[in-house]
Amino acid sequence: MRVLITGSSGQIGTNLGIALLAAGHELVGIDVRANPWTSRIQTHVVDLSAMPLDVGRGRIGPAEIGEVDAVVHLAAHAKVHALVERPLGAFENHAMVTNVLEFARLNHAPVLLASSREVYGNAIARGVPVPETAADFRAAPSPYAAMKLASEGLAASYRGCFGMPFAVIRFSNVYGRFDHDLARLERAIWVFRDRIARDLPVTVYGADKVLDFTHVDDVVAGVQATLTELVAGNPAVVGETFNLAHGSGFPLIGVVDLIATAIGRKAELRIEPARPGEVTWYVADVTKAHRAFGYTPRIPVTEGIPRAVRDAPPI
Numbered sequence: 001m002r003v004l005i006t007g008s009s010g011q012i013g014t015n016l017g018i019a020l021l022a023a024g025h026e027l028v029g030i031d032v033r034a035n036p037w038t039s040r041i042q043t044h045v046v047d048l049s050a051m052p053l054d055v056g057r058g059r060i061g062p063a064e065i066g067e068v069d070a071v072v073h074l075a076a077h078a079k080v081h082a083l084v085e086r087p088l089g090a091f092e093n094h095a096m097v098t099n100v101l102e103f104a105r106l107n108h109a110p111v112l113l114a115s116s117r118e119v120y121g122n123a124i125a126r127g128v129p130v131p132e133t134a135a136d137f138r139a140a141p142s143p144y145a146a147m148k149l150a151s152e153g154l155a156a157s158y159r160g161c162f163g164m165p166f167a168v169i170r171f172s173n174v175y176g177r178f179d180h181d182l183a184r185l186e187r188a189i190w191v192f193r194d195r196i197a198r199d200l201p202v203t204v205y206g207a208d209k210v211l212d213f214t215h216v217d218d219v220v221a222g223v224q225a226t227l228t229e230l231v232a233g234n235p236a237v238v239g240e241t242f243n244l245a246h247g248s249g250f251p252l253i254g255v256v257d258l259i260a261t262a263i264g265r266k267a268e269l270r271i272e273p274a275r276p277g278e279v280t281w282y283v284a285d286v287t288k289a290h291r292a293f294g295y296t297p298r299i300p301v302t303e304g305i306p307r308a309v310r311d312a313p314p315i
Ligand SMILES: NC(=O)c1ccc[n+]([C@@H]2O[C@H](COP(=O)([O-])OP(=O)(O)OC[C@H]3O[C@@H](n4cnc5c(N)ncnc54)[C@H](O)[C@@H]3O)[C@@H](O)[C@H]2O)c1
Pocket: 006, 007, 008, 009, 010, 011, 012, 013, 030, 031, 032, 033, 046, 047, 048, 049, 050, 073, 074, 075, 076, 077, 078, 096, 114, 115, 116, 117, 170, 171, 172, 173, 174, 175, 185
């Protein structure tokens, strides 16, 4: 099939794009910037948050996209705390979703929409894996989370009004490859590695933070399976929402230890309170994805993080 990936220059977009090409699919990417990792993904450079975008048949903004069989919408400002500091960025995320849904409606394409475990906030009971039904807009912890919820709602409304097939996939702390571009996005794992390697203290926000770290290979397998079922019109997938995470929790402080051990150094820890808008505990219940399309995450964090750190270019 021919797939449009938005956010195709990002971490998940690049990993997914390469996997789809390897599986024999055709690919077209949209991003606000060129792909820094590979030249294999054809990328149209478009600001998807510009309103209004010309999203007429076969077009999105200035880029000729042509017919597609499905859209995977990943483009976003993806850092939660950055959108606490600049809430307008969350509105831009919602504008991107609006443009992409319009494109999909006019092009009769199903949409796979990237969402986040952030939608569960901190009102969930610690210790119990979180099912998809636990999301509640009243518990939205940040503008990022609120706009992810709004976007999920908008996609549902397109199904209600126009019969547009969609599915929502909620990720959690994805790591593993094409994510160490520290100058662009400060992802915790790579900030930790950078500071440990330079013998600088490592600040952890939230002493008891436990999160569900997901290797990108598990994510890509899950997205591909969801996409296949969505395009096939599987009623267990169309209009549904899925947690695509590892399904287990790991302390953030433990991640620092994993990285220090992997590079043969000692970490000097500084603990600060969790920052406004941050989720401090999350373990996904992935039963629904397993039942619907056999989703089975395979890479535990104790294996995945040391491997990611070893495989990344040295500092
Ligand atoms: N990586 C994670 O841990 C994680 C967790 C939960 C949810 N998500 C969601 O998954 C999706 C993909 O995340 P990622 O980790 O690959 O992030 P990423 O930042 O690596 O990729 C997002 C891409 O979107 C692009 N983009 C930003 N603004 C744009 C605009 N105005 N127009 C066009 N493109 C634009 C960026 O340039 C970037 O390449 C996002 O929607 C994110 O919110 C990611």
